Amino acid sequence: MRKFVDLHLCPSVQDVDRVKRMITKCSELGYRVVGIPLTPDIGQEKVRQLQDICDSAKLDFVTRVDFFSKTPSELLYDLRRLRRRFEVVSVVCGSKPVARQAAKDRRVDLLSFSATDLRRRFFDHAEAELSSKALSSLEIDLAPLLSLTGRSRIRLFSRLRRELAIAKRFNVPVTVSSGATNEYLMRSPHDYAALTTLFDMPLSSALVCLSENPLGIVMRNREKLSPNYVAPGIRVVRRKKLVSPRKKTIPRN
Amino acid sequence: MDAVWDAVLQLFGEYGASQANLTLIEYDPQKSYAVMRCSNKALGMVRASVASITKIDDKPVAIHVLRVSGTLKSLRSGGGVKTD
Numbered sequence: 394m395r396k397f398v399d400l401h402l403c404p405s406v407q408d409v410d411r412v413k414r415m416i417t418k419c420s421e422l423g424y425r426v427v428g429i430p431l432t433p434d435i436g437q438e439k440v441r442q443l444q445d446i447c448d449s450a451k452l453d454f455v456t457r458v459d460f461f462s463k464t465p466s467e468l469l470y471d472l473r474r475l476r477r478r479f480e481v482v483s484v485v486c487g488s489k490p491v492a493r494q495a496a497k498d499r500r501v502d503l504l505s506f507s508a509t510d511l512r513r514r515f516f517d518h519a520e521a522e523l524s525s526k527a528l529s530s531l532e533i534d535l536a537p538l539l540s541l542t543g544r545s546r547i548r549l550f551s552r553l554r555r556e557l558a559i560a561k562r563f564n565v566p567v568t569v570s571s572g573a574t575n576e577y578l579m580r581s582p583h584d585y586a587a588l589t590t591l592f593d594m595p596l597s598s599a600l601v602c603l604s605e606n607p608l609g610i611v612m613r614n615r616e617k618l619s620p621n622y623v624a625p626g627i628r629v630v631r632r633k634k635l636v637s638p639r640k641k642t643i644p645r646n
Numbered sequence: 647m648d649a650v651w652d653a654v655l656q657l658f659g660e661y662g663a664s665q666a667n668l669t670l671i672e673y674d675p676q677k678s679y680a681v682m683r684c685s686n687k688a689l690g691m692v693r694a695s696v697a698s699i700t701k702i703d704d705k706p707v708a709i710h711v712l713r714v715s716g717t718l719k720s721l722r723s724g725g726g727v728k729t730d
Contacts, residue, residue, distance in 0.1 A: 422710065539700050577706045580697050584711060587693035591657065596690060 395600065397582040398607040400428035400457060400481060400503070401534055401570030406439065413446055415576055420450040422581040426611060428455035428570075430483070433475050455611050457481040459505070465494035476500045480614050483532060489515050496523035502610050503530050503568060508537030511548055516556045521563035530606060531560050534572025535585050553592040567594075568610070569602040647673075649702045650682070650709075653695040666692050671718065679712070681721055689714065 399419060404412045406429065419427050429443060440456060447454035458479040462468035468484065468491055476482060483503035486492035492515040495501045504524060506514040516531060524531070533553060541549060560567050569589060573579045580588070586599035594602070616622055621629040647670045654663045666688040671681040684692040696709050715721045 539698060577700060577708045579708065581710055584693060584697035587690050588697050590690050591694055 395582075395604045396425040396608055397423055397604050398426040398428070398611070399424050399571050399603075400426075400455065400568060400607045400610075401483075401532065401572050402427050402429050402579075403536075403572060403574045404429065405574075406431065406435070406443070409442070409446075411575070412443065415573070415579065416446050416450045416452060418576050418579050420452050422579060424452065424582065426453040426455060426608065428457040428481055428607075428611075430457045430459045431479070433458060433471075433478075455480050457483060460484045460495075461487065462491055463487065465490050468494050468498075472498060472500045477618060480618065481610060486515055487513055492516075492520055493523065496520050496529060497527055498529075499527045501527070501529045502614065503532040505532045505534070508534060508541070508549060508572075509545070511552055514552055514556070516559065518559060518563070521559045521565050525563045525565050528566075530566045530568045530610060531556065532568045532570055533589075533602075534570050535580070535588055536572035536574065536578045538588060538591070539578055539580075550592045557592060557594055566606045566609075567598075567602045568607045569599060570607070647680075647682075649699050649707075650692075650696055653699050654692065657695050657698060658691055662688075662691055668692065681718065686716075 402415060402419060404415045427447060444454050456479045458475060460468060460471050462471055481502050482500060483505050484495035484501050485505045486495055495504055506516060569585060571579055582603045585603060586596055589599040590596060623629060654666055665685060667685040669683045671683055673680040693711055696711060699707060699709050701707060713721055
């Protein structure tokens, strides 16, 4: 049975009631894993609180951070500082240099682009080629599709159709997330899969983008962040206790 | 039901709406659920249209498809379409 994942649930973390309602709704809709974007300076108590809320709703909680870097050097600084603190790292690419740097970097899991300003969507052939080598995924949030109307939605559909074709050609994995900020923008995985057919994504691929692709990112990063990880394919199985050597006394003659 | 028709028309036009063959079978306002019938081939289209509804009479709503089945008997035992 598929495990559906929503890696981009966006409640306001300060509003605990809303977080509880949205996480409960997420569980009712059939998701098993949920990722909530956190601020880099978030405290461990808050993370534990979110973990507890997810445990009571029988959901697996994934810590995620979204970078809004303005320059490539700022992105590199953020990655160096924060990569090991969060399980999923997403870069919201506001400029072309940042998009290129994020696509090249193997530490970036998800590439996000603005849904409202189509001039800030930089996912083209060059970007796709870079991200296919670095194993980063293209993330598509579906909440803007529900909020936008008229021509802006039509333009977004046509842009997404083009980007999906590019992603398919270069074998770039695609992750579909909700991006929901309230309960009214949340839908079940099958409803989201039906919405993706509006920009020519086959239903079977949509279900993979809602389950296996994001789950693969989470499992891969959890393995890398575990204390037993050494290198790809190498991990510590058993640790031996070191015994302190006995002091050798040399007899005096 | 008007909201569903409007959503199908907005997303797929009159040609798409004509393929859907949408009918309301039953609606329970107290339990907030409805049972609708549509063409089997247009199921994805109708599902996307229902999912795209965010407002009815300027009030925010979310409509979730609970179950899809070919018979009314199994739907009534399991549930149909629920509104929030």
